[in-house]
Amino acid sequence: MFMSWVQMLLFVSLLFPAWVESEIRHYNFTVVLKNTTRLCSTKPIVTVNGKFPGPTLYAREDDNVLVNVVNHVKHNVTIHWHGVRQLRTGWYDGPAYITQCPIQPGQNYLYNFTFTGQRGTLLWHAHISWLRSTMHGAIVILPKKGVPYPFPKPDKQKIIILGEWWKADTEAVVNEAIQTGLAPNVSDAHTINGYSGPVSICSSEGAYTLHVENSKTYLLRVINAALNDELFFKIAGHDLTVVEVDAAYVRPFKTDTLFLGPGQTTTALLTSDRGIGKYLIAISPFMDTVVAVDTLTGMGYLRYNNTHPLIPTTMTNIPPVNATSLTSVFYESLRSLNSKEYPAKVPLTVDHSLLFTIGVGINPCATCLNGSRAVAAINNVTFDMPTTAILEAHYYGINGVFTDDFPGKPLIPFDYTGTTTPLNLQTMNGSRVYRLAYNSTVELVIQGNSILAPESHPTHLHGFNFFAVGRGLGNYNPEKDRKKFNLVDPVERNTISVPTAGWTAIRFKADNPGVWFFHCHLEVHTTWGLKMAFLVENGEGPNESLPPPPSDLPQC
Incomplete structure (x- = not known):
């Protein structure tokens, strides 16, 4: 019995998992409902492969990627590969009713694209209604084999995904807003890798912990997957050196606060040079006008190995919600490398x-x-x-x-x-x-x-x-x-x-x-x-x- 080419790719992917160096990377994304507990309540959420956040897609620059998306929920779905250039592969970009009709319940679609000339951190997310609130994950594009980073090589890499959480079903939230004509309810919490940390409405809520060894360099791939909030990101007692945004290298600069809008990514180097201790990781919203936002701070912890469980947490100052000057300084610090290897090809004439x-x-x-x-x-x-x-x-x-x-x-x-x-x-x-x-x-x-x-x-x-x-x-x-x-x-x-x-x-x-x-x-x-x-x-x-x-x- 002969196999179809899709079956053949699935067979090959079993022999050579996605993390093995290859020119073709194959992934299976199955959209399913999963019961999860957040903020002291249990509800079913739409996920990919039952994970929240979803699985990370790893590849190298110029790799071809095939992702078979199977829809097992009652909603129509699509996946958008946010920031992927999609050179001549617009059929796989993902926004519903723009480049494709959605994948209906019980159906599947094989996304097929190449990371042409890109390396760094991006994200994928649902691109229909508000499903991206729980359907999202990281994309990590490594440099080609033998090509170094244009900054000191890190000892380890960590993915940190920022998000928002609603106690209610977000599809119900947006549908109610559409019917009434009013603004939808703001989220109930901000999350770090799916966890808000202890918040006033649920003091027992779990927290993300970043475990580090002393005297190591970590490459933090920070992603803002929130629906409606621009966010600040800080780690108490530690500076960060920004080296890349949106899968494009930048001239490195040091800061104690990152600023990311929804859909943006920022990759930064962290040096673990504080000995032992536990340090607060905080994400908080930015809004410098009268529009309502979720003002709760999402909290996690950076914890050095061998730190005693009872040692107090080192705290940090949270930026004011209207810290406009902080956002301006961050944006003005961003510059392309504009080097021989990574030139800034800015159009000088305009049509x-x-x-x-x-x-x-x-x-x-x-x-x-x-x-x-x-x-x-x-x-x-x-x-x-x-x-x-x-x-x-x-x-x-x-x-x-x-x-x-x-x-x-x-x-x-x-x-x-x-x-x-x-x-x-x-x-x-x-x-x-x-x-x-x-x-x-x-x-x-x-x-x-x-x-x-x-x-x-x-x-x-x-x-x-x-x-x-x-x-x-x-x-x-x-x-x-x-x-x-x-x-x-x-x-x-x-x-x-x-x-x-x-x-x-x-x-x-x-x-x-x-x-x-x-x-x-x-x-x-x-x-x-x-x-x-x-x-x-x-x-x-x-x-x-x-x-x-x-x-x-x-x-x-």
Whole structure:
């Protein structure tokens, strides 16, 4: 009896597990419900392989990865490989109804992609509704064999995943918010590798412990998998040396506090030079406006070997929730290596100069509890999620799924960060994309607005890394602010925060054909419509074109 090629890959993966050096890495992700106890309550959660957080995906730069995802829950699911370039593999990017229809209950899909020119820390997560609250995990991309890190080689590596926890089912939380038109309930706790540590609502809650040996160097791969909170990360009595963010090396710098928005990763070196003792690990939220957030501090411990169990914990100062200056210092410290081995290929010429205003507002809603509904928009367009995947509609020329008339600038300019808003500023709905020619260069200024309340927005671009060339407060002034852009060694990222009542400028080259989602990575804002997509046309020949869809692509 002959085996199919999928069966053959499964057979090979049994002979050669994923941790063995190879050109093809095969993983099986089974989506199942698992009963778990957190915050003194028990509830079933949606997990991958019964783990929370989910399994870590290990590979090396330029490895090909195949992940067979099998859905055994009642929800439709997808997996997004956050930050993976997906060069000509857009069918496997994962956002529901953008690049694929979701995997329905009882169905499976084989994701097939390559880590082209990437090394470092990323994450994977569900990309439909709010399932990523419990469906997430780490991606570790090691350098090629024989290629050293551009920093001192660590003795050990540790993965630290930051998250949020709701006592209630998060699908029920978001569905109730959609029906009422109100903001959803904030989370009940912040977590470190799935545990909150002792908190006021459950003093017996377990805590993550990082065990270390004295005089060792640890590479900490820190991931913010939270749904709606930007987070500070601190270890009492220890500094951290940042060496990489979003799978891109940076010029090393020392800090006692990391700052990560949802979807961002930061890799840092920790030197265990304090002898013996137990030290608090703390994660706490950032919000410098009047928007409600979960204010509980997630706690864990760094513990040196041979430390007596009764020794007191060394504490640390938690940053204020509105520590804006701390976030600014962290962002301004990030610089690309811009070396011969890792050059910063910043586009110096621009084909598309775009201005996207982003923010939240209130629209009338006859069926909602208060007669109104919270909405979010880019350039006053609230995105309507289609019922057919946009990438499939683009490839097959299916009409009526999307339009390619997304505005490249606000249709009605106004004082974006001021206190007055034009009365005729009406939010429009639509499934709109912005079309880009292959290899064209883009400068995108993301401008926060104050229509309802100014807020920091971590924004994520699928399919590309970009360079963060500038940021500032107030309204962007092209004549003045562009002169200050860093076009030499700006940090390279896939997710960037737009400061409250301010702006961020990024540049990228549209060298990846397909349809690529762009959205706020605060899940509440994505739910409200703060999202759009870029459509990158094919170039010349098959190496610059989107290949046909796989035969097992899920159907709507």
